[in-house]
Amino acid sequence: MARKVWKFFCSVKLTIVLFVLILIPSTIGTIIQQNAPDPTKYVEIYGPAWDGVFRFLGFYDIYHDLRFIILLVLLGLNTFACTLNRLKLQWRMLGMMMTHFGLLLILTGGLIGAIAGVKGFMVIHEGETTDEMSIGQVSHGVETLPFEVKLVDFILDTHEEPAEELIVFDVKAKRESKYKIEQGKSYPLPQPGWVKPVSLLGLNFNPTGTVEITTVFPHATMVTSLTEGPEKTGIAAVEFRILGNNVEESAFAVSQMQHPYVFAPAKIGVGYAKIASANTVDEQIRKAAATFAQATNRLEVTVPEKTAPTVYSADVGSKFEVAGTDYSIEVLRYVPDFVIDTTTRQVTSRSQFPNNPAIQVRVTGPAGAKEQWIFSKFPAVHTAGDIPLQLKFLRNESMAGIEDYVLVLSPADGDPVFAHIAEGKPAKTAKLEPGKPFEIGDTGYRIVADKFFENANMKPEMVNRTDGPGHPAIEITLDHGGSPKSHYLWAGNPTDVNGYRMMYHQEERIRDFYSILQIIDGGKMVAEKKIEVNDPLRYGGYSFYQSSYDSEALRWSGLQVKKDPGVPLVYAGFSFQILGMIVIFYINPLVRKARKSQA
Amino acid sequence: MSGALINYSFLTFIVASFVYAVNNLAKKEELKKTFGYLGSLSLLIGLILMTAAILIRWQQAQRPPFSNMYESLILFAWSIALIYLVLELVYGIRIAGAFAAILAVIAIAAASFFDKSIEALVPALQSNWLLYHVLTCFVGYAAFAVSAAASIVYLILKGRGKVQASQKAKAGEKAESPTELVKVLQSFNYEAVRFGFLFLGVGIITGAVWANEAWGTYWSWDPKETWSLITWIIYAIMIHFKYVSGRFGVKDINTFNAICSIVGFFAVIFTYFGVNFILSGLHSYA
Incomplete structure (x- = not known):
C-alpha cells in the first residue's frame, strides 16, 4: 500500500495532471472578481442559481480555497517524491534538484507566510502615534503591534504644472482621443483605427474633421449679461441689488429658472415669478413657503x-x-x-x-x-x-442653502410685490417700487429691484480674471463639416458638443509621496525613516509600506503593514529556481559536449 | 527623431518579411541564398534602427523607456528581432524568418495605436526593478513569439507531407533540405521555448521581489501575475511532457510541442494584452 502511494507520488504523469488541474482554477480566479468589497454584487451578476454553485465551489476566493491549497500541497509532495526517487549523486542531476528544491522552498515559504504572517493597514494622522492596525476588509478586527508608530510628517511632491488634456469621445463611433492643451493648436477628431498604422507609412489624411484649442483661460469666470431683446425669448427676469454690511451685490432672477438666486453670505434666496392675476399673490407665497418644509x-x-x-x-x-x-x-x-x-x-x-x-x-x-x-x-x-x-x-434642490427667501411677484394685472419668507413662513409683503429698498427681515440686508425684462437675452461670456476665484477653462473650435463653431469647456466638466463628449481634464502630476515615520519602542524612539512607495521601513519583523494618503488635506498617511516570516525561504527558492534552470538549459549541454569531445 | 527611426525600422521589417518569404518559397538555390542574406540583412538593419530609437528615448526620458503600452510594444518588436536573429545564427535556418518579421511588424503597428508622448513615471514605477522586470519578461515573450513562428512553419510543412518524407530520408543532407529542416525546426522551437521559459521565470520572480519591496506582498494573485504563471505552467507542461508522452498515448511529440508552443503564445498574448484590456488589476498603468 505504502509503496503504491509512493509510486503514485513519484510519477511525472501526476505532475502533468496537477499542472492542468492548477491551471483551471487559476484562470477562473482571473475572470471572476475575487473578494468583491460588496458580496451582494455576485448575485446581481450571476443570478441566484449560479451564485449558489460558484459559492459552493469557492470561486469568490479561489486562491485561498482549501481545495486549491490542497492542489498546491500535492504538487509540492509530488515534486518532493520525484526528486527523492531520482536522487543520484551525479552532476547531471544538479540542475533538476535545484529547480525542484526551489519550488518546494517557495511553496513552503508561502505556507509559512499564510499561517504565521500578518497583513494589516493603518491610517495615521500627522503627529499621531499609534500601535493599532486593522486586519482584513471590514470588521475582521484590530491587531496591536508590540511597539508604536508615529507619523512625523507626510510630504506630497508634485510637478509644478498639472497634467492636462482634452479628451474627446465620439459617442456614435465609440472612439476616444486625447490631445495636449496648447493654445492655437488644431488636432484631428477621433479617427478610425486603420488611419494610424497607415500613417506610419508616411501617408496623411484626416477623414473626421478637427478640433482646435482656441483659447486657454487659467482663471476663467463666466460673466452673464442681461439685455432686453433682440430675440423674443419670452423669458421674464428681474435685475436687482442686495445691499447691506458694506456690500452691494448686483444679480438677477429668472422666472423660468428652477433654482432661485442665492446670496450665500446671508443665505438669502431671491426668486421671481410672473403670474396672471393679483388675486393669486397670497397663494403663490403660501406655495413657496411650503417648499421649505422639505428643504x-x-x-x-x-x-x-x-x-x-x-x-x-x-x-x-x-x-x-x-x-x-x-x-x-x-x-x-x-x-x-x-x-x-x-x-x-x-x-x-x-x-x-x-x-x-x-x-x-x-x-x-x-x-x-x-x-x-x-x-x-x-x-x-x-x-x-x-x-x-x-x-x-x-x-432638496429647490431651497437648499436658503434661510430667508425673497419672492418677487409680478402679476399681469397689477403692481409687482416683494414677499419675504422667513423660517419657512410668510413674514412680510410690500408693494415693489423700482429703486426703493425693501428690508429683508432682521438679516441686515435690503433688496432693490432695478429693472424688469420681458424678453431677457442672456449672454454668457468667458473672461480671464486673475483677481477672482476663477477656474481653468478652454474655448475650443469644432470643425467637422459646416461652419466651425466654438464652445467653452470648464476643467473637469464633461460636456456634450455635437455628438462628441468632451472633457478638459486636469490632474495633479504626482512626482512622489513620502511619510516620515518614527518607531517608538518602550517609550524611546528607536528608528526613523522617510518611506516612499518602493522603500519601506522595517522594524521588529514588520515592514511598513507607503500605501495611500489623504489626497485632499494631506493630513494622514495610509500604511500597509506586513510581517511574513516565509519571505527568506521564498527568496531562497527563487534563487534555486533561476540557478537550476540555467544549469539544466545551458551548463549541462556544455558539460555533455565537453565529455563527448573528450571521448 | 526616435519616432522617425521607428517608422524606418517598421518599413525595414516589412521588407524583411517579404524577402524571407521569397527565400522560403524560391526553388533555385542561387535565388534562395541571395534572398536569405538580404532577409537577415534587412532584419539586422531594422534591429539597429530600433536599438538607436530606444536608446534615444531612454536619453530623452531619463529613465528606461519600458513603462507604457507604446514603449513595451516597441521593446517587444525589438526583442523578437534580436532573439530570432540569434537563433538563426545558431541554427543556420531562415525558414521561420518571414513569420518572426511579421510578428515584429504587427507589434510596431499595434504600438501606433497608443500614446507615444514621454510621461513622467508614477511613484510606483520609480524603481530599478522596472528595468529588470520588464526587460526579462519581454525577452521571454519574444522568445515564445519566435518559437510560435517556428511551430507554425513546422505544422505547415507537416501538413504538406514533408515531415513524413523526413523519416525516410538519408543522412548527410544539407541544412535547408526538408529533412534536416524539420529536425532543426524542432530544436529551434524547443530552444526558443527553454530560453523563454527561463526569462519569463526570471521576469515573474523579479516582479514578485519588486512587489514585495513596494507593497509588502510578493504574490497577490492579481490577474497579470496569475496569467503570467498560467503561461509559465503551460510551457512547464511542454518541458516535462517528453518524459511521459508515451503514458498519455501521444506518439508524435514534435507535433505536440508545436501545438503547445502556439497555445502558449496565445497565453502570452493574453497575459500581455487581454489582462490589460479585459481584466483589471495592479498592472493597470502598463
Whole structure:
C-alpha cells in the first residue's frame, strides 16, 4: 500500500495532471472578481442559481480555497517524491534538484507566510502615534503591534504644472482621443483605427474633421449679461441689488429658472415669478413657503450586507453613529459649487449656485478617522477609501442653502410685490417700487429691484480674471463639416458638443509621496525613516509600506503593514529556481559536449 | 527623431518579411541564398534602427523607456528581432524568418495605436526593478513569439507531407533540405521555448521581489501575475511532457510541442494584452 502511494507520488504523469488541474482554477480566479468589497454584487451578476454553485465551489476566493491549497500541497509532495526517487549523486542531476528544491522552498515559504504572517493597514494622522492596525476588509478586527508608530510628517511632491488634456469621445463611433492643451493648436477628431498604422507609412489624411484649442483661460469666470431683446425669448427676469454690511451685490432672477438666486453670505434666496392675476399673490407665497418644509440636506448611509439604507441629517455640524457598525460620521463643510485647486488642494466654491453641491464628512472607524467629499450629482465619486460604507448626499434642490427667501411677484394685472419668507413662513409683503429698498427681515440686508425684462437675452461670456476665484477653462473650435463653431469647456466638466463628449481634464502630476515615520519602542524612539512607495521601513519583523494618503488635506498617511516570516525561504527558492534552470538549459549541454569531445 | 527611426525600422521589417518569404518559397538555390542574406540583412538593419530609437528615448526620458503600452510594444518588436536573429545564427535556418518579421511588424503597428508622448513615471514605477522586470519578461515573450513562428512553419510543412518524407530520408543532407529542416525546426522551437521559459521565470520572480519591496506582498494573485504563471505552467507542461508522452498515448511529440508552443503564445498574448484590456488589476498603468 505504502509503496503504491509512493509510486503514485513519484510519477511525472501526476505532475502533468496537477499542472492542468492548477491551471483551471487559476484562470477562473482571473475572470471572476475575487473578494468583491460588496458580496451582494455576485448575485446581481450571476443570478441566484449560479451564485449558489460558484459559492459552493469557492470561486469568490479561489486562491485561498482549501481545495486549491490542497492542489498546491500535492504538487509540492509530488515534486518532493520525484526528486527523492531520482536522487543520484551525479552532476547531471544538479540542475533538476535545484529547480525542484526551489519550488518546494517557495511553496513552503508561502505556507509559512499564510499561517504565521500578518497583513494589516493603518491610517495615521500627522503627529499621531499609534500601535493599532486593522486586519482584513471590514470588521475582521484590530491587531496591536508590540511597539508604536508615529507619523512625523507626510510630504506630497508634485510637478509644478498639472497634467492636462482634452479628451474627446465620439459617442456614435465609440472612439476616444486625447490631445495636449496648447493654445492655437488644431488636432484631428477621433479617427478610425486603420488611419494610424497607415500613417506610419508616411501617408496623411484626416477623414473626421478637427478640433482646435482656441483659447486657454487659467482663471476663467463666466460673466452673464442681461439685455432686453433682440430675440423674443419670452423669458421674464428681474435685475436687482442686495445691499447691506458694506456690500452691494448686483444679480438677477429668472422666472423660468428652477433654482432661485442665492446670496450665500446671508443665505438669502431671491426668486421671481410672473403670474396672471393679483388675486393669486397670497397663494403663490403660501406655495413657496411650503417648499421649505422639505428643504433639508440628507445623508443616506448604506452598510454592505444590509439592505435598507438609513438617512441622517447632512447639515454642517451634524454628528451621528452609524447603527450596527463601529463607524461614526460628522458633517464638516458644505459647498454649493465644488472646485479644488490642484496645487494647494484648497476646496472652494466656484459660485454660489448649486452647480456641484458637496459636503465634507469625517468618517471615524476602527482604522482611524478619514475625511472625504461627497457629491450630490456624482454619487460614485466618493468611493475613494477603504471605508466599507456607501454614502449618498441627497439634496432638496429647490431651497437648499436658503434661510430667508425673497419672492418677487409680478402679476399681469397689477403692481409687482416683494414677499419675504422667513423660517419657512410668510413674514412680510410690500408693494415693489423700482429703486426703493425693501428690508429683508432682521438679516441686515435690503433688496432693490432695478429693472424688469420681458424678453431677457442672456449672454454668457468667458473672461480671464486673475483677481477672482476663477477656474481653468478652454474655448475650443469644432470643425467637422459646416461652419466651425466654438464652445467653452470648464476643467473637469464633461460636456456634450455635437455628438462628441468632451472633457478638459486636469490632474495633479504626482512626482512622489513620502511619510516620515518614527518607531517608538518602550517609550524611546528607536528608528526613523522617510518611506516612499518602493522603500519601506522595517522594524521588529514588520515592514511598513507607503500605501495611500489623504489626497485632499494631506493630513494622514495610509500604511500597509506586513510581517511574513516565509519571505527568506521564498527568496531562497527563487534563487534555486533561476540557478537550476540555467544549469539544466545551458551548463549541462556544455558539460555533455565537453565529455563527448573528450571521448 | 526616435519616432522617425521607428517608422524606418517598421518599413525595414516589412521588407524583411517579404524577402524571407521569397527565400522560403524560391526553388533555385542561387535565388534562395541571395534572398536569405538580404532577409537577415534587412532584419539586422531594422534591429539597429530600433536599438538607436530606444536608446534615444531612454536619453530623452531619463529613465528606461519600458513603462507604457507604446514603449513595451516597441521593446517587444525589438526583442523578437534580436532573439530570432540569434537563433538563426545558431541554427543556420531562415525558414521561420518571414513569420518572426511579421510578428515584429504587427507589434510596431499595434504600438501606433497608443500614446507615444514621454510621461513622467508614477511613484510606483520609480524603481530599478522596472528595468529588470520588464526587460526579462519581454525577452521571454519574444522568445515564445519566435518559437510560435517556428511551430507554425513546422505544422505547415507537416501538413504538406514533408515531415513524413523526413523519416525516410538519408543522412548527410544539407541544412535547408526538408529533412534536416524539420529536425532543426524542432530544436529551434524547443530552444526558443527553454530560453523563454527561463526569462519569463526570471521576469515573474523579479516582479514578485519588486512587489514585495513596494507593497509588502510578493504574490497577490492579481490577474497579470496569475496569467503570467498560467503561461509559465503551460510551457512547464511542454518541458516535462517528453518524459511521459508515451503514458498519455501521444506518439508524435514534435507535433505536440508545436501545438503547445502556439497555445502558449496565445497565453502570452493574453497575459500581455487581454489582462490589460479585459481584466483589471495592479498592472493597470502598463
